[in-house]
Amino acid sequence: MSDGEFGPLSVPRRMLLGPGPTNVHPRVLRAMSTPITGYLDSAYFEILEEISEMLQIIYQTRQTTMVVAASGSGGMEAGLNSLIERGDKVIMCSYGHFCDRMIEMAGRLGAEVVSVRSEWGRAMDPALLADAISANPDVKLVTAIHAETSAGVLQPLEELSRLTHEAGALFLVDMVTSLAGAEVRFDDWEIDYAYSGPQKCLAGPPGLSPVAVSDTALDYVRNRATKPSSWYLDIDLISRYWGPEHVHHHTSPVSMMFGLREALAMALEEGVDNRIKRHAHTAAGLRAGLNALGLNLPVPAAERLDQLTVIEVPAGIDDNAVRQQILNEYAIEIGRGLGEFKGNKWRIGLMGESCQPQNVLAVLAAFERVLPLHGFEVAAGAGVAAASIELGKHEIPVP
Ligand SMILES: Cc1ncc(COP(=O)(O)O)c(C=O)c1O
Numbered sequence: 001m002s003d004g005e006f007g008p009l010s011v012p013r014r015m016l017l018g019p020g021p022t023n024v025h026p027r028v029l030r031a032m033s034t035p036i037t038g039y040l041d042s043a044y045f046e047i048l049e050e051i052s053e054m055l056q057i058i059y060q061t062r063q064t065t066m067v068v069a070a071s072g073s074g075g076m077e078a079g080l081n082s083l084i085e086r087g088d089k090v091i092m093c094s095y096g097h098f099c100d101r102m103i104e105m106a107g108r109l110g111a112e113v114v115s116v117r118s119e120w121g122r123a124m125d126p127a128l129l130a131d132a133i134s135a136n137p138d139v140k141l142v143t144a145i146h147a148e149t150s151a152g153v154l155q156p157l158e159e160l161s162r163l164t165h166e167a168g169a170l171f172l173v174d175m176v177t178s179l180a181g182a183e184v185r186f187d188d189w190e191i192d193y194a195y196s197g198p199q200k201c202l203a204g205p206p207g208l209s210p211v212a213v214s215d216t217a218l219d220y221v222r223n224r225a226t227k228p229s230s231w232y233l234d235i236d237l238i239s240r241y242w243g244p245e246h247v248h249h250h251t252s253p254v255s256m257m258f259g260l261r262e263a264l265a266m267a268l269e270e271g272v273d274n275r276i277k278r279h280a281h282t283a284a285g286l287r288a289g290l291n292a293l294g295l296n297l298p299v300p301a302a303e304r305l306d307q308l309t310v311i312e313v314p315a316g317i318d319d320n321a322v323r324q325q326i327l328n329e330y331a332i333e334i335g336r337g338l339g340e341f342k343g344n345k346w347r348i349g350l351m352g353e354s355c356q357p358q359n360v361l362a363v364l365a366a367f368e369r370v371l372p373l374h375g376f377e378v379a380a381g382a383g384v385a386a387a388s389i390e391l392g393k394h395e396i397p398v399p
């Protein structure tokens with residue numbers, strides 16, 4: 001290949017209905033093309049302060065918020081790296097693929113991991129945590145995932161938090177898929193560390209992790225006996241850059257922060273409660289359509305996410321072939337199953353900018369044509385018709 005052959009960047013347009021990233025509003029994309037400032041420029045610090053303030057509103061906290069310059073897994077690792085010392089006992093609630101990722105990370109940090117495993121596709125019974133705490137009263141940290149994207153389940157947190165604090169431990173929660181798509185009350189639920197990702201219900205660029213940290217957790221990191229093993233993911237050092245002293249740490253990804261800033265502003269302009277309702281009403285439309293096509297939604301109604309719907313791949317159907325055909329012919333991305341759900345579940349995300357009624361109709365129309373070609377008969381038009389009726393029950397304003 002000669003030097004001149006590459007030409008301008010060319011990427012196909014997609015309707016992103018997988019587990020993230022989601023589509024992003026042009027206003028967010030425009031913000032990302034704003035000229036770059038220095039990361040120690042006072043004008044940039046003002047933007048960081050805005051981001052931090054907007055995150056306090058969205059996380060519902062008066063405590064510290066900031067952004068880790070790494071993806072959601074980076075926010076996960078920053079929390080574990082900062083709150084675990086080698087040999088600490090950590091109880092890790094596990095009901096999906098991302099819970100397993102946390103367990104892997106904690107093991108690598110030298111924690112003594114006690115994993116409390118429960119069924120994928122179901123919320124975990126807090127009694128399991130109570131039992132694990134009675135058997136391990138010296139626990140230092142408990143971890144959970146609010147919205148397990150791999151399993152499509154919303155995990156209630158209040159009881160887990162109560163049990164954790166009764167045992168004198170800290171409570172770390174993954175809110176990658178829940179933030180701005182489900183109710184989040186960081187202070188009321190007494191969470192000590194939460195991390196998220198902009199690429200889901202916030203509809204921002206992937207590759208960052210907005211976090212919230214309690215005063216107790218920050219005190220702990222600042223006074224722990226040994227320094228966290230990762231310098232880059234040390235929450236204390238990152239908080240000192242985001243705090244009033246703005247201590248130099250790393251070169252901040254300025255363009256990404258501009259995009260996140262705009263995505264947060266859009267979420268607040270819409271109103272977080274309205275955005276949560278938009279997720280609920282749009283998902284109800286999708287579920288009505290899928291039910292009308294005779295597809296099985298395995299997560300019980302009271303436990304399922306609105307942001308992401310898990311669908312059983314019908315017996316004898318090639319999961320990958322269907323997804324590829326929908327991608328190639330309709331430019332719609334839907335998600336594959338992970339871990340225990342690999343090959344036997346599809347996952348349709350309706351998050352952030354991708355959470356729109358017309359996207360529901362488009363993906364159902366694609367299913368209606370493609371599924372029969374692979375041997376699963378459906379009544380043509382039934383999914384779109386049922387979804388239209390359900391979607392028509394509410395006004396769903398999309399900003
Ligand atoms: C619940 C959950 N946690 C963590 C992650 C990891 O985030 P990232 O891919 O941004 O590292 C994801 C990604 O989908 C997720 O859904």
